[in-house]
Amino acid sequence: MRAFVLTGPGAYEMQEVPEPVAAPGEVVVDVERVGVCGTDMEFFTGEMAYLHQGHASFPMRLGHEWSGRVRAVGAGVGREWLGRRVMGDTMIGCGDCRRCLRGRGHVCAKRSEVGVRDGRPGALAEQLAVPASSLHPLPDSVDATLGALVEPGGNALRAARSATPEMNERVLVLGPGTIGLLTAMFARARGADVHIMGKTRSSLEFARGLGFDRLWQEDTLPDLPFDAIVDASNAPQLPSLALELVEPGGRVVCIGLAGEPSRIDTRTLALKDVTAVGLLSASPALDPAIKAYADGSVDPRPLVAATVGLEQVGTVLAGQRPPGAGAGPKIHVDPRLVVD
Structure with a gap:
């Protein structure tokens, strides 16, 4: 099968690789859509922290925001999965440690991360093998595009929930990228008075739309x-600004990651009685994100500016917008597209 393989910083190849085989407890999925995200771009530049911490290495296959259809099941997996449309959790815990047993497998110290960590290949290929335990079924009303937006949506929904535990609260979202806009959408759906701060007029005009x-x-x-x-x-100074601006007794939610440490004054945190929340992973909110997409309370499809084939992934990771792309921040990949 065809796969996009990142061989080093700024270096990539389209490769013919063996089709995956479903090991016991796993399924093989025909990939229909994959989202390109900031993490993928950090791997492309070589800046991603996992590369320097020994959690990931080249060559690697990216792609952790995906949707597709189950084509094969391994031993121990029910055949009712065959043919089902699904998306999958990025975080694969060991299943046996204290964190996993307490329902926190997304922060398991031994976890693998699809397309990100510990050599588990990602979805930028025609097929993908993942544990059946990581699958989440997609209803008919959630198409392939929406399915590949569930993973970032789960992250954003967790942020919105942390920021707006009650109705009619005023929330400011810093950064109108994919996660920021999704967070704003989920917060709006929860009845919040949503404000957005951005750097460029064009990004804010897109939010206006x-x-x-x-x-x-x-x-x-x-x-x-x-x-x-x-x-x-991803601006290192903004958590400090957030702490300065938030109401006493309020909440600061950190879901963005800067390339260098962000510093806040914990004296201000304490004296303002502010709750600070850090979020990693969509895992606890994948099913609620699917439900929100299915019932139409949140529709993120306008965020997708273009859908390209595997052959165009390298130029997208290098920061080039596909010809004819819209104004949205997200680029999707359809591995079934073949470009001559």
């Missing part, structure tokens, strides 16, 4: 009491 009208740049932020602030950016 999604129905958000409280849009700001840092120098135009209004003097309003924000009950919660979600940092969905």
